Amino acid sequence: MLRDLLIDKKLFENIHEKVLNEGNEELIKRKSLERAVLKKLRKKRSLKKYKKNGIAKSDLKEIIELADIASLELFGGPSDYQIVNEHPEWCSHCGTCCRESSPIFIHKDEINPILTFKPDLKTEIVQNVDYEEHFMFKEDLPCKFHNLEAKRCKIYDVRPQVCKTYPLVLMGEDNPYYVIDLRHKCDYIIHLVLEKSVILFDEALRRLENSKL
Numbered sequence: 001m002l003r004d005l006l007i008d009k010k011l012f013e014n015i016h017e018k019v020l021n022e023g024n025e026e027l028i029k030r031k032s033l034e035r036a037v038l039k040k041l042r043k044k045r046s047l048k049k050y051k052k053n054g055i056a057k058s059d060l061k062e063i064i065e066l067a068d069i070a071s072l073e074l075f076g077g078p079s080d081y082q083i084v085n086e087h088p089e090w091c092s093h094c095g096t097c098c099r100e101s102s103p104i105f106i107h108k109d110e111i112n113p114i115l116t117f118k119p120d121l122k123t124e125i126v127q128n129v130d131y132e133e134h135f136m137f138k139e140d141l142p143c144k145f146h147n148l149e150a151k152r153c154k155i156y157d158v159r160p161q162v163c164k165t166y167p168l169v170l171m172g173e174d175n176p177y178y179v180i181d182l183r184h185k186c187d188y189i190i191h192l193v194l195e196k197s198v199i200l201f202d203e204a205l206r207r208l209e210n211s212k213l
C-alpha cells in the first residue's frame, strides 16, 4: 500500500480511531468530502501512468483519507492552519458555513473586544448552551449577520474567532489543536484536502522510487 510508505500503520490507526469517535453522521460527511477530493485528484494525477508500478485507485483513496485526518506536520510539512492562511482564494464565499453553523461559539475573552467595537451587539449575544462560561449568537441557522445577497459578513471586523479560522475548528481543552471541519459542501475544505493529498501522493511516489534504487 502506498500509504504505508508515509505513515506507520499503528500511528495511522490511532489517528483514525480518534476520528471514528465522531459518530456516523460525521463519517458519512467525511466520506462525501473524500469522494469530492478524489474526483479532483484524478484530474490532476492520472493513474494510467502509475499503474505499471502497481498503484491503484484504492491507493489514491488511502492517501486522501490520510490527508483528511492527519496534519502534514507529521511529515515535516506545514500545518493545516498555515496552508489555509496562504490560500484565502479557496473560499468561494458560498456562505454555507454562515447559514448552517450552530451554535456560533464566542469565547468569553472575546466579549470585551467585540462589544468595545460594536456595543449594539450586546443584545445579540447569549450564554452558550454547551459551555456555560462562554457565549454564542442568539440567532443562527442562518447567522443573523450573514448578508445573503452580498455573500458577506455584516460584522466582518468583529466576527468571532471561530469565523476567522473556519474551515478549521479548534479542538481539545488542555492542548488545543485544529481539525478540518467536516463540511463536504465547502470548496475551501475540498481545496485544502486536495492540496495535502497531492503533496502526500508525490512524496509517497518519491519514496517508492527511492525504495527501488
Ligand code: SF4
Pocket: 090, 091, 092, 093, 094, 095, 096, 097, 098, 166, 167, 185, 186, 187, 188, 189
Ligand atoms: S469557508 Fe467554505 S462554506 Fe464558508 S463561504 Fe467559504 S467555501 Fe463556503
Ligand code: SF4
Pocket: 097, 098, 101, 104, 143, 144, 145, 146, 147, 152, 153, 154, 155, 156, 159, 160, 163
Ligand atoms: S458572524 Fe459573520 S462570519 Fe460569523 S457566522 Fe455570522 S455572518 Fe458568518
